Amino acid sequence: MTSLNQSLDLVSVTRFTGWVTTARTVRADRASSTQEAILKAAERLYAEHGVFAVSNRQVSEAAGQGNNAAVGYHFGTKADLVRAIEHKHRGPIEELREQRIAEISDTTDMRQWVAALVCPLTDHLAALGNPTWYARFAAQVMTDPAYHNMIVKDALSSPSLVRVLDGINGCLPDLPVDVRVERNIMGRNLLMHSCAERERLLAQGAPVARSSWQAAASGLIDAIVGLWHAPVTELP
Template identity: 55%
Template sequence: MRPGKSDRGGETRELILVTAERLFAEHGVEAVSNRQVSEAAGQSNNFAVGYHFGSKEDLVVAIVRRHAESVERRRTDMLAKITDSPDLRDWVSCLVRSNTEHLASLGSPSWYARFIAQVTTHPSLRELVINEAVSSPSMQQTIDGMFRLVPRLPEEVRQERSYMSRLMIVHMCAERERELHAGTAMPRSTWASTAAGLVDALVGLWLAPVTARR
């Protein structure tokens, strides 16, 4: 039985998403055009990206959403187990491990962690991708749970530490993925140990004292 038009369209969309994720991860978003994505995905129509997704921004959001369901499901399951835990480590663990466990499930090579590192440092895509991530119900629940246990902080310090937390998670995961791809990862290093180190560091970050302002 020959695949229908909608089946072929779905396969083409998936191929474009996988190809764009890899190219953006390896070269950066600005360096890769929609035409290059179409060509690398083996599409004779150089406007295939525009036809299936619209703008480059729409393509980036589609890549994020392709992974979001898995991350959201993992985080929701973790939240169900900790309920109203009084331990900050439990909430930080939900924040970290939902991502690292998803990345581990992708196998190697994978490109998603490096893709996220690229788009979250892109001037016009940064807010788009961050807003997409923090708007999920499980993320909001995790953030609320964390901030119930974090000492009262000046608003500027709270924003600064939120920014530090995001940088640590995004770039440590990207480094781990890069090392796996290059074959330079430490033999005893795993996604689980990466998560454990991140949780330790982030708990310390949020509980660290604040230098008194003069």
């Protein structure tokens, strides 16, 4: 009889443990689904209207959350949400960039290094399909004084991005430091805002200059290489 009771107790404990595990899995899946809905809604709204103009409440509503505090509960501050969106895309872009670096090694061919800067972003956007919002989101964040420094600092924590920038700089050893800094900013803005504009046109179904993201990348590479090789005019 004692043995039977012990067996029944074991069955009960096993069933209870299984129920608890299942319940936790369901809650975790629900939380993950909610977080993904918030990330998608925030990315779209920030891309279309700017980060400052969009409240956490608007993001919650667009994500289908009845609780207006859902953003704060799942992500914390708006800055935390912006960083979460950036991190979501950074992983795939980093992987593509690392593949490019592995292929070109220590080349001094400027075009290959610029391609390692441009193509990971354009390939990622192509893989996302249409419509996408990431390029416009990134362009909005880069022009917002409240988030610009945070995003730039996070980006420069990427070893692969630093390696690409070092590769570009290594192709022009005689270029003055202040010109390097200036053209790096110009190149970054040209890349992000050109991609944002193409993304906007595609989302609207409007005509675009080039038929694919790959073709657009080729044009961007040409332009950025030309920017880096442009003459330096010293004025008094």
